[in-house]
Amino acid sequence: GAGVSQTPSNKVTEKGKYVELRCDPISGHTALYWYRQSLGQGPEFLIYFQGTGAADDSGLPNDRFFAVRPEGSVSTLKIQRTERGDSAVYLCASSQLGGGTDTEAFFGQGTRLTVV
Amino acid sequence: SQQGEEDPQALSIQEGENATMNCSYKTSINNLQWYRQNSGRGLVHLILIRSNEREKHSGRLRVTLDTSKKSSSLLITASRAADTASYFCATPPGGSNYKLTFGKGTLLTVNP
Numbered sequence: 001g002a003g004v005s006q007t008p009s010n011k012v013t014e015k016g017k018y019v020e021l022r023c024d025p026i027s028g029h030t031a032l033y034w035y036r037q038s039l040g041q042g043p044e045f046l047i048y049f050q051g052t053g054a055a056d057d058s059g060l061p062n063d064r065f066f067a068v069r070p071e072g073s074v075s076t077l078k079i080q081r082t083e084r085g086d087s088a089v090y091l092c093a094s095s096q097l098g099g100g101t102d103t104e105a106f107f108g109q110g111t112r113l114t115v116v
Numbered sequence: 117s118q119q120g121e122e123d124p125q126a127l128s129i130q131e132g133e134n135a136t137m138n139c140s141y142k143t144s145i146n147n148l149q150w151y152r153q154n155s156g157r158g159l160v161h162l163i164l165i166r167s168n169e170r171e172k173h174s175g176r177l178r179v180t181l182d183t184s185k186k187s188s189s190l191l192i193t194a195s196r197a198a199d200t201a202s203y204f205c206a207t208p209p210g211g212s213n214y215k216l217t218f219g220k221g222t223l224l225t226v227n228p
Contacts, residue, residue, distance in 0.1 A: 004158075031214060033214065033216075035216075040220065041220055042204050042206075042218030042219050042220050042221055043159070043204075043216075043218045044218070045215050045216065045217065048214050048215060055214075056214070056215060059215075089157065091158070091159070093159075095214075103214075104149075104161045104164060105161065105216065106161065107151075107158045107159040107160070107161075108158055109157045109158040110157050110158055
């Protein structure tokens with residue numbers, strides 16, 4: 001596609017429910033990143049994929065958060081037993097190369113998750 | 117934890133004026149990047165400056181980097197109403213080129 005696509009753009013869920021957020025990176029980009037942005041803050045790193053594998057998941061806040069990228073393209077961020085504190089904009093980015101090079105990351109428009 | 121800190125937190129200027137935003141960071145870096153964000157959604161990459169560069173230009177943007185002071189500045193010349201957005205600096209901490217760490221941003225308002 002022309003850019004990074006994230007779906008849905010908005011998601012409202014009840015506390016305790018399970019949600020999945022999808023990211024379609026730019027075709028050919030091997031690196032994919034998830035960030036979370038709370039109101040009034042800058043984005044915070046969650047996880048980085050190089051191909052199919054999670055090269056760095058140190059930003060995931062706890063074991064309720066999990067992300068996959070089974071075929072090295074589309075990625076899904078999964079949140080179990082959602083809490084109100086999970087409410088934020090979840091941003092996905094991709095880049096042509098990752099780790100070891102100076103490379104520009106292209107961001108999607110984000111998914112605004114609201115847990116009520 | 118936040119690596120970069122932008123200053124000021126908010127800036128309001130008239131169209132045609134220049135806008136200067138500053139960023140300070142804590143650890144050694146390989147490069148520093150500036151991003152723009154409209155309406156709290158997707159970020160747009162503006163410019164990347166490497167640690168061995170002191171100044172870089174792109175259109176109406178001018179970025180400086182002072183590694184001795186661990187600081188960078190973004191200058192937008194001849195501002196337009198469309199420049200109204202939040203501006204973030206982001207650094208991959210030393211040894212990493214992917215784990216961008218963002219500051220809280222500067223909210224720039226350009227009044228027509």
